[in-house]
Amino acid sequence: MRTMVKRAMRRSIVECLLCSLLILILSGPAFGGPAVFGGFPPDPAVCYQPPDPPLILAQSSRSSLTEEEREFEEQADTMPDPLEPINRFFFNFNDKLYFWAYKPVASGYKIVVPEDVRLGVKNFFSNLTAPVRLVNCLLQANFKGAGNETIRLLLNSTLGMAGFLDPAKKELGIEKSEEDFGQTLGVWGMGPVFYVEWPFLGASSLRDAIGFTGDILLDPKTYLIKSMPVGLAIRTYDQVNDTSFRIGEYEDFKRNAIDPYLAKREAYHQYRKHKIKNR
Amino acid sequence: MRLSVITMNRIVIIQAFLFLSFTFGMVSPAFAGEPQDQLRQTTDKVLAILSDPVLKSQNKVKERRELILKVVDERFDWEEMARRSLARHWVQRTPEEKQEFTHLFKELLERVYMDKVEGYSWNKISYEGELIDGDYAAVKVKVFTAKDQTIQVEYRARKKGNHWLVYDFIVEGVGLVNNYRTQFNEIILKSSYQELIKRLKTKSTQN
Numbered sequence: 289m290r291t292m293v294k295r296a297m298r299r300s301i302v303e304c305l306l307c308s309l310l311i312l313i314l315s316g317p318a319f320g321g322p323a324v325f326g327g328f329p330p331d332p333a334v335c336y337q338p339p340d341p342p343l344i345l346a347q348s349s350r351s352s353l354t355e356e357e358r359e360f361e362e363q364a365d366t367m368p369d370p371l372e373p374i375n376r377f378f379f380n381f382n383d384k385l386y387f388w389a390y391k392p393v394a395s396g397y398k399i400v401v402p403e404d405v406r407l408g409v410k411n412f413f414s415n416l417t418a419p420v421r422l423v424n425c426l427l428q429a430n431f432k433g434a435g436n437e438t439i440r441l442l443l444n445s446t447l448g449m450a451g452f453l454d455p456a457k458k459e460l461g462i463e464k465s466e467e468d469f470g471q472t473l474g475v476w477g478m479g480p481v482f483y484v485e486w487p488f489l490g491a492s493s494l495r496d497a498i499g500f501t502g503d504i505l506l507d508p509k510t511y512l513i514k515s516m517p518v519g520l521a522i523r524t525y526d527q528v529n530d531t532s533f534r535i536g537e538y539e540d541f542k543r544n545a546i547d548p549y550l551a552k553r554e555a556y557h558q559y560r561k562h563k564i565k566n567r
Numbered sequence: 568m569r570l571s572v573i574t575m576n577r578i579v580i581i582q583a584f585l586f587l588s589f590t591f592g593m594v595s596p597a598f599a600g601e602p603q604d605q606l607r608q609t610t611d612k613v614l615a616i617l618s619d620p621v622l623k624s625q626n627k628v629k630e631r632r633e634l635i636l637k638v639v640d641e642r643f644d645w646e647e648m649a650r651r652s653l654a655r656h657w658v659q660r661t662p663e664e665k666q667e668f669t670h671l672f673k674e675l676l677e678r679v680y681m682d683k684v685e686g687y688s689w690n691k692i693s694y695e696g697e698l699i700d701g702d703y704a705a706v707k708v709k710v711f712t713a714k715d716q717t718i719q720v721e722y723r724a725r726k727k728g729n730h731w732l733v734y735d736f737i738v739e740g741v742g743l744v745n746n747y748r749t750q751f752n753e754i755i756l757k758s759s760y761q762e763l764i765k766r767l768k769t770k771s772t773q774n
Contacts, residue, residue, distance in 0.1 A: 366749050544679045546766050547750045554749040555741045562740020 367493065367557040368482040375485040379549045382490055386538055394531035406532055408452040413526045414464065415444050415451025420506040424467035428475045430567050433465030440464065467567065469506070470499025474564035483553050491556040602704035602724050602731040603697045609642040610692060613684065635684065636677055644732035645673040647725065651734060652747040656755055664760075671767040672747075679743070695719075702726040 369375065398406070418441040425433035440456040448455050456462045473495050474480075480493035492500070504510055513519040545551035613635055616622060622631040649669040650657045660668065695707040702725055710718045720738050724731040735744040754763045 540682050544675070544682065545750065546675075546747070546763070546770060547754060550750045550753055551746055554746050558741045558745065559739060566740075 378485045378487045390531050398532040409529045411454050412451040420503050421467050424472045427472045436462050469502035470496035471564050603706045605731050612638045644734050647734040651744045674771050
């Protein structure tokens with residue numbers, strides 16, 4: 289059993305690796321190097337506007353606004369970054385990757401495929417990872433989120449035509465609970481440790497990188513898809529489809545930053561903190 | 568025929584889940600206080616300008632921008648934003664430097680704001696409640712943009728006289744001024760304040 293899981297995981301990771309290579313090949317410019325890939329953890333620079341905020345807006349848990357506002361005078365809370373030179377190198381690498389590979393491929397795809405279809409595909413892939421969110425909700429003792437995810441999975445998989453439609457949200461207003469294992473570790477009290485900018489993967493932290501591995505274990509795709517080329521094609525397609533919704537956001541983000549690397553690192557830090565707090 | 572099946576499905580679903588009642592009854596009647604009212608007035612004015620058909624043509628872009636910025640100017644406290652973005656480096660600056668910096672930072676923020684306002688279709692804005700603590704307030708807003716997208720925004724405002732002036736916005740947990748503070752702090756510590764000014768000036772000429 290354990291070897292099976294291990295094998296499945298290894299395959300998934302290899303698929304992730306190859307997936308980005310495929311995008312590169314599709315995009316034209318020859319571009320070698322090691323490749324790791326996945327849509328996860330969310331890169332705040334790219335998904336500057338996460339699509340689905342948690343259903344229940346947490347009523348502010350801060351003790352007092354005034355207190356919080358005084359704190360700013362003192363040292364701000366930033367993410368430790370001992371690997372900065374390496375991180376900056378990969379930041380530039382990812383930046384080029386976006387402009388040379390993701391953007392052209394996703395732009396072409398966007399022209400050819402109508403929005404409704406792309407949205408359906410996005411819903412479909414999102415529905416597949418419902419178990420990841422469900423388990424993480426449970427691990428965080430977020431029973432409302434777990435209940436919502438269960439309803440969503442059942443409803444969207446059936447009436448929602450295998451997840452292509454989202455009747456749970458459209459008809460009932462039940463939104464996704466974007467929970468992942470990195471957040472679970474955060475809820476359990478683990479800090480981000482330090483910032484990591486992965487090539488291909490983008491912004492992450494040591495904690496969220498561990499979380500990412502955990503989520504692969506919970507992803508049904510890891511077990512369902514036996515053939516590697518198929519898994520690879522699926523992950524690649526998911527990524528391109530996702531990017532097609534976000535073209536322009538990274539450009540905006542970059543234009544407005546004085547030091548885009550620092551802006552990305554801090555945005556990632558704050559965004560993850562916010563997600564962990566508002567579960 | 569197809570339609571009626573869908574309607575029936577819809578009724579069945581709604582009935583079933585009303586019964587289970589997982590998420591209903593959560594709607595809290597938003598009590599609107601002063602900060603929210605004032606912010607709403609400003610936002611409504613901006614939205615009115617954006618939806619004005621006369622101003623939509625290509626050659627009216629500049630005029631429209633000026634109109635929007637005029638409305639926004641009354642609600643945003645640029646100097647407070649500038650002060651916060653420099654934090655502990657602010658006190659070390661001379662009055663002239665503070666003025667220059669405020670001007671540059673304002674220019675940058677105005678552009679960020681215009682990008683957000685012009686770049687996306689703001690279909691609807693719902694007010695999700697506010698929190699008042701002495702002279703400080705937080706107003707929570709949900710912005711509904713294009714298909715299937717909602718963004719959580721929190722405005723932070725501080726009372727000056729009778730006006731609640733916005734000094735920060737937090738989009739999905741990411742504070743705008745807070746984010747610039749980190750950038751500015753590290754640039755100043757690694758090189759100098761002069762370097763920061765240089766980079767701000769380059770930014771403003773780029774656009």
